Amino acid sequence: MTARTSAQAAPRQLTDGPVVDAAHVDVTYTVRGADRLTVKDVSFQIGPQESFGLVGESGCGKSTMALAIVRYLARNGRVSKGSITVAGQDVQALGTHALRELRARTISMVYQEPGRALNPSIRVGRQVAEVFEIAGLSKSEAAGRAEESLRTVQINDPGRVLQAYPHQLSGGMLQRVIIAMALARQPALLILDEPTTALDATVEAEILELVSALRQEFHTAVLFISHNLAVIAKMCDRVGVMYAGELVEQGLALQVFEEPRHPYTVGLLRCIPRRGQRKDHGRLDTIPGFLPAPGTVPVGCIFTQRCAIAQERCEREAPPMYPVGGDRISRCHYHERAPELPRATPEDVRLPAPDEASAPVISLRGVSKTFTAGKEPVHALTGIDLDLHAGETLGLVGESGSGKTTLARVLLGLSAADDGSALEMSGTKLAPLAPKRSRDQLRAMQIIFQNPDSALNRRHSVRAIISRPLTKLAGLSGKQREASLEELVASVRMQQRQLGLRPAQLSGGLKQRVAIARAFAGDPRVLVCDEPTSALDVSVQAAILNLLAELQGSKRVTYLFISHDLGVVRYLSDRIAVLYLGRLQEYGEAEAVFTGPHHPYTEALLSAVPSLDGTRERIALTGEIPSPAHPPSGCVFHTRCPRRLASGVCESTEPPLAEVEPGHFMRCHIPPDELRQLQNVEGQ
């Protein structure tokens, strides 16, 4: 560890009581004159040096709770009942000055978007030093401390980072800077609100490790907010599960995730593809029904409508917080029965096997894409060879900037591949750009975008959005089109009466269903799914993945499935392709890629994913993904590769994409047997 000044090294005076004590807190927002209860009767304590996690889907009130703790609710919000005490002080009762002191010294907060937390027009160094200046240090002292603080968050060249403007740094680097700023005053409580949601898995793993290490070092209590159960499991001692503004279950993180005692927690855990679950093993379970409208004050239990074990009593009587052993609490009358919650979806599913014997539907040979930034060529894709077979799912993985989306756009003809690239569909050459392709070719290949808000025209009704491709691509009109529309809408499990709505009136999951219906309108043979579930909540994601798997079974469509979530990719994919810096690094059967031997990059990606099924040892990647404008010599991965060979061959020669097992290709100088040995394949 780096040397620190005495002030920083001295452990803070610890009070005996909890750092945070929230007791029966209600938060109410006033919207157009009407009160809306957003957080209901939430109680929890965070002890000194403890890390407490709040987990739940969007709109469940976890961030509201965090804002209430720092008394930073929106102007129309207030704590309407209960009390919040931080380090012995009642937050609600603090005067302006005391509140400032509390925010300045006792609590620090780190938000989701590191890029938005810093002032874009001021150098990072100035912004970090300012924190120390507020603490009363002189300018020169503060500058020194700023540099030191960046070292504590494991930034190797603080000089460069301090001189940079925020936009010149990567998201991971910015988040480190923000964490450094948050810890500068040695707060008693650090609130992290989805700190890694906007980051890549590899970077996320680094940040999480950093936070764990710093927590030990600074003796700080942590309130960690995330929608990601695995992240919470990894980071927190205790956890609270929130649903529709209520804390439904609370207890030690390991226990809660191992043996959940509330039906909502049980349902949530079942929505996540785990333990190598795949689409042909069975469908994911989902949570039926809808989130209650915000501000609903139910008579009975808030989860009744969606609960499969609900009894008549649940509708009448709001459950109190039942202690269920240790300091665990469950807000369920029938908490002992929660683990036996019946499935909401039938488990069995029959999927036709992909037809790999036939000629590929899509065949890419030597596909490259070069952008020009300024005058420099940027090689976004280099020499991609890929085949897509009828009815299969090819998962495409890699960090952001690896070229996944570029490959999708090139395939669809939204941007033109470089000269010399060969794209074929069923043996017919595809023109580089969509307008030059025949209508049949366009019809055969469609896309589901990541963000339905961007993908759906806000001013068109659902009916218009789905009918237009029926007219344009399927060439239907009148009654026929009406019939197809009905069929499509039913196939994505939407209702006729939702056709008149605009996208803004639909929830995220419904919007994505509209986008799926649109993509299927022309009866495509190949569908590119570009992170179709990454903007959705876990339970919604499960339903969408089920839907995609089902539609693939019934329509024999081929998916090119892009995702950063390896669990999701593994669930849906028959084969996997791993991209790094626009080059294919590994390519093979999904199971082969996941069980190994892995390419060292794949290995690092896999190890970075936080898992609910116990922790793996993480293979740390050093440094950031290099700029595609200046790719490293030899093997492009050598700058970050933990298994780089000493002989120097990695730096000088690019390894070929060699077949290491039948159908399993890899671009690595290390022989597969040696890799297998190194990775000590256990077959996860």
Added chain:
Amino acid sequence: MSGQEPADGIPTPSAIKTPLEDSPALLDPAAVGFVPQITGGAAGALDSSAGTIRRENLRLLLRSPAFLMGAAILLWWIVCALFGKTIAPYNPVAGSLTAFNDPPSAAHLFGTDSLGRDVLSRTIVGARGILLVAFLATVLGTVLGTSLGLVQGYFLGPVDSFVGRIIEAVLALPVVIVAFLFVVALSPSAPVLIVVIGLVFGLLISRTVRTAVLQERGLDYIAAARLRDEGDAHIMFVEILPNVMGPILVEFTVRLGYAIFTIASLSFLGFGIQPPTPDWGADISGAAQYLGAGYWWETLFPALAIASLVVAINLIADSIEAVVIQ
């Protein structure tokens, strides 16, 4: 998506939805494994559709005092424009030989001018010309500017650069001077005023529209349209145009205010609406010379008329902008 609530005085996402979105039926059946079961009671809320958003916006507007005040003043002038001759107590063009330069009195509330004409009547009737010309000019400008902005923003490249440079050249001079030069060259008349002001404003409006189009064209729904072989015209007018109507509406109201201002300026200079038609700008110009003699009413009332109309339209424009941005 995570429940990231903004902290800066904005209600939480769950709190800013319209009441409609909150009905459980519209929340996610995606969470359901199979066919969603809509709970009873919520079904009624589903009848409302796209129209609701518009109605909601209108409701917000009608609750804004600024909008109501602006609308009331504008409505008054529209009534004057339509029925001015009937409302006016005197014939606005016939002077009285006995009562010239009379100060405001019970007989002549706004006094009389140097030709003995009733200032109140001239002010009331004067609304017609300026409103009509300003409205038509702004409509022309909006249509032109929208088309130009769509083409520029959608095609970009050389088309955009070429049109952009021309616009910059024309707008290098103050708008009033450009309009003035054209009107002088073409001899002033209402149609010429409409066309000239419409053209100049069209160029201004096109810049706003272009910016709005630029934001839209990067969105994925445009890519989706390309992937189903839509033509450029369809993408521009069916896909993009409805999404940029907000800024266009705001621009229209703002420009209407400026058009009134411009026409009044041109009339003051003698190149606007031609006498003997009563016109505020021309009346001010004619009466200005008597200001020194203390006949303030001849200038004040037409000036107040112009000011009130411009303020009214700006109040409306501001309120519309507030709603559109929301």
